Amino acid sequence: MNFLKGTDSTDFLASLDRDSSGNVTASAITVDSFSLETTAGTAVDSSLGAGASGVNGNQNSAAQLVANGNDFALDIDQNYDPSAGGDVWEVRIDGRKFTYTAQVGDDLNDVGTGLNNLLTDAGYTTTLTAGTAGSADVQLDITNDTGGTVAYEVNVTDGTGGGLANLNTLDVSTSAGAADALVKIEGLIQESVDASAEFGSAQKRIEIQNEFVSNLTDSLKTGIGALTDADLEAASARLQSLQVQQQLGIQALSIANSSPNAILGLFQ
Helix, strand or coil, X not given: XXXXXXXXXXXXXXXXXXXXXCCEEEEEEEEECCCCCCCCCCECHHHCCCCCCCEEECCCCCCEEECCCCEEEEEECCCCCCCCCCXXXXXXECCEEEEEECCCCCCHHHHHHHHHHHHHHCCCEXXXXXXXXXXXXXXXXXXXXXXXXXXXXXXXXXXXXXXXXXXXXXXXXXXXXXXXXXXXXXXXXXXXXXXXXXXXXXXXXXXXXXXXXXXXXXXXXXXXXXXXXXXHHHHHHHHHHXXXXXXHHHHHHHHHHHHHHHHHHCXX
């Protein structure tokens, strides 16, 4: 099992729960994989349309400079189908990276909403126009209200690439390339840190659940042992009581049988 390859998730059995009707259901802890391979994904070239206004945001586009007050328009083509999951959408704004990975069952509006939420949570002003599969594109306008010129860039891959794919694109032969390499290296470090944090969190959850199940098992064993000991003690006490009653009964019968002989002896 390799959690550093692919984007699949794995469920670990956490507990078996029984309801009041006696039905048993399984609870699981889900651990997501983080692809840290160095292979690059395939560009989704035919999945994006041109922006309707402002600067167009196309797949794997070079950085686009947007003046203050203008919009960067990112269009998601009406024929784009992300439902298989795994497509990785990356929006870079002046070196900041926002990544949304399409989930199984997503449509083009889900992708637009996912990107929009990431950007608005980060404080950017956006306008999202919903689309319709086969008839209307999704349009996400990102307003530059920073007071200066901002560089925007969009990259989309089909999810087959790894999170460290940029290692193969580093070029430090020029000053510009070296500066770009530093930005990419920082992104690669953050990618690794994020994966490590997620794995650490999942590991802690599994350890806590394992400790809980272990303690619960010990408690059940102790309780069953106490019940068994109590039953044995009660049975032993009852047996002794019955034995005493039996002995008293035998003695009473013995006395009763010997009494007539004692009375007859008085007349001899």
